Amino acid sequence: MNKKKTARALVLLLAAVLVAVEAVAIIVAWPKQAAEAAAGAETNDQKAAARLDAETAALRKRIGALAPKAAHIIIDSARNTLTLKTGKEVRLQAVVSCGSGSILEEPGGKRTWIFDTPRGEFQVKSKVVDPTWVKPDWAFIEEGKEIPKKQEERLEAGVLGDYALGFGDGYFIHGTLYSRLLGRSVTHGCVRVGDKDLKAIFQAASIGTRIYIY
């Protein structure tokens, strides 16, 4: 009987300790206010509050001024959509194809490529009519072919559509032979666009046009 009582007392004691620790943990973890802000400007003073509001409005204006006013391109790589905007006005929306996210390893494991469309802010750096694809090394490795030594053996015409907009590091917004795959993530990092939309984007964009990819 005594052993049972002792065991029960021990279990209760342990439970009580756990509950006490948990209670202390909860009290300690209770969300705190932003002390830094509280220590900041005193908003009870009406003049100080007005000054603060005016400063905030000026800061907001400066942030707003950073957004592009001219034509710019926004690409949603998750949904494979492209939006051409001027200021806040949407001029065109298109279904595109972005990077597949696949990995290619060179036999022997010397080099690895990850076929993602890069994210961030870019600019149109080149505009090409009737572009010719200069096949990079990975294209030959993927096809199981030997990497050519001569540059002219890398050239392939007609696969990038009628126009291409280069945005750096070998990445382009270009046309496609595989329009049935638009809307799917299938590319090696470039952004493929349908013929009609590509023409409109090419005409609206100029060197320096900003491209936002997320």
Added chain:
Amino acid sequence: MPLLRTIWGCDFRALPVFCVLCLSFPAWGGDQTASLQNRLAKQELLLAKTPSLYFIVYLKSKMIVLKSRGMILQEWKAQSIRAWGDAPPLGPLTLEKKSTLFPPKRTKIMPAADEEEAATFELDALELKDMPSRFTLFLSGGIRLHVRPKARGLFPRLGNIGHLLGWNLWVPLKNLSFRLRKKHFAAFDISLEKKEDGQAVYWALPEGIKGLVFPL
């Protein structure tokens, strides 16, 4: 109450208080909106001046916003946001790690053996549908954002019970251990309306991206 007081003959008067503490919705108090908005604008200006994408988590407005140059690229509305721990630092934070039970796996392309094999096309891409909807974002400064979709159906609801137990019991203990080691800790439980929203957040926020978490 008499029942609670007399379980195993012990005094459990503190239990209701404990339960209320466990279940009550944590809130941020005080009216510092104007100074917080000012602080947010200052911090956002620093981020908007760079060519990188950045995010802002608005805790009271329950919004996650992806931006570039002050322009909103995408926004997600949360159903609820709860918190434990310290107030988040009112400055830029870096997404250090994304953690999930089943992280999406990239497909490895096998070089074609011959031209015939090279001509066959297999669509094996990493797409939005492959992203997890339940994950944790570890930000610099000991900030954790637990993102999950609103539970619909039996199994997600059962899963949420486990999550709630972890959130209400385990996270405070974790906070305590951080506090004892004099480390900053803040955890936020973000419940999104749709599973797709969680997947889009996982996709849109790559490791290394900078952002702000503000009690606004």
